[in-house]
Amino acid sequence: MEIVKANNWQRPGGETENEVRETTAALLADIAERGYSAVSEYSLKFDGFEPKIIELKPWREYPLDVTSRRHLDIAAERIQAFAEMQFGMYHDVEREDRFGRYGQRVVPLDSMAAYIPGGRFPLVSTALMTLLPAGVAGVAERVAVSPSDHHGILAAASRAGATKFIHIGGAQAIGALTYGSSLHDPVDMIVGPGNAYVNAAKGYVQDRVKIDTQAGPSEILVLCDDSIDPEWVAFDVLAQAEHDPMALSVLGSTSDKILKAVGDEIERESRARPDKAKGVIQLLHCENGQEMIDLANKMAPEHLHVACKPGLVDTDKLRHYGSLFIGPYSAVALGDYCSGPNHTLPTMGVARQKGGLHVGDFLKILTWQQINGENYEELAETGISMAMIESLEYHHKSLEVRLPE
Secondary structure (H helix, E strand, O other), X not given: OOEEEHHHOOOOOOOXXXXXXXXXXXXXXXXXXXOHHHHHHHHHHHOOOOOEEEOOOOHHHOOOOHHHHHHHHHHHHHHHHHHHHHHOOOOOEEEEXXXXXXXXXXXXXXXXXXXXXXXXXXXXXXXXXXXXXXXXXXXXXXXXXXXXXXXXXXXXXXXXXXXXXXXXXXXXXXXXXXXXXXXXXXXXXXXOOOOXXXXXXXXHHOOOOEEOOOOOOOEEEEEEOOOOXXXXXXXXXXXXXXXXXOOEEEEEEOOHHHHHHHHHHHHHHHHHOOOOOOOEEEEEEOOOHHHHHHHHXXXXXXXXXXXXXXXXXXXXXXXXXXXXXXXXXXXXXXXXXXXXXXXXXXXXXXXXXXXXOOHHHHEEEEEXXXXXXXXXXXXXXXXXXXXXXXXOHXXXXXXXXXXXX
């Protein structure tokens, strides 16, 4: 495989095609106008089935083998424990001074929906990662939607506390959740990854409903030196590349020996498994640790794995990533499933603006204030002055009228 210099790196393609956006916009406008009739038509056209509500059973009743059931439970416990740790940072607070009292309340959203992909693979982990934090936050209505009724997805949705499961997929699912239908009332937030049409739909409706992010194809950046087994790195790269033909897997290393060995391993695996879908794989040579840091901050990858000898890369200088994995044993695949931090992460450089899905996304911070009359005049003078600077007459009159005559 070709090895190129890291300082020449550019993100390949990645924009949603205009045709996808236009098709999705027309579909959503139709759903907004015609409601369930349109939802049903699009579901039959694209997925071949009528949307329906599936009553969830207790999760242990689904036909999973004993080992799968035990590990699904372990993963759920670990994801919930991390979400509960995050929830500890959110609480009601207040302060007081001579003018009054001021504070904030932390309130959960009333409802959310989790889109669980089921096309190429039944992503049971997505059900856990999206529904469990919402439950920890206290969201009352937690709707799971998926184009798949695979027993693993149903079991995971039940274990994660879904209050309803709707068998529906595609952009029509996003439309149904946004505008409401006979399946469910409009929700306050939609989370979870999907195909290009689901992604475009989430972008289209985000002025009406909160979303987590517009999730593009999966990404990983591995930064390593010659201290790690190249076979480990090769399979880390391939693990993310197998998500989607558009997935982006990048390896940056100071060692040409490692880059070549990893490239050779990937080529061997490709010959042995030509049936496996593989995304875009890039091998980059980095001159030193600082160039690795610069590459990471420029790319802002969904998954960033640093597997170098201590001291080569100062992780405190890494500012832009969805989630960070430190050390040779911190395989990104563990984060995909069961280590605890959420795997619903920003892609396409959006990590420059935000991190991954977390409990706080399902909460509202509501502020309040109660001004006393005892020292009102002093504070009102400041407000009146500010209103006069802005030439807002009724603003300062609403403050003046309360002043003692």
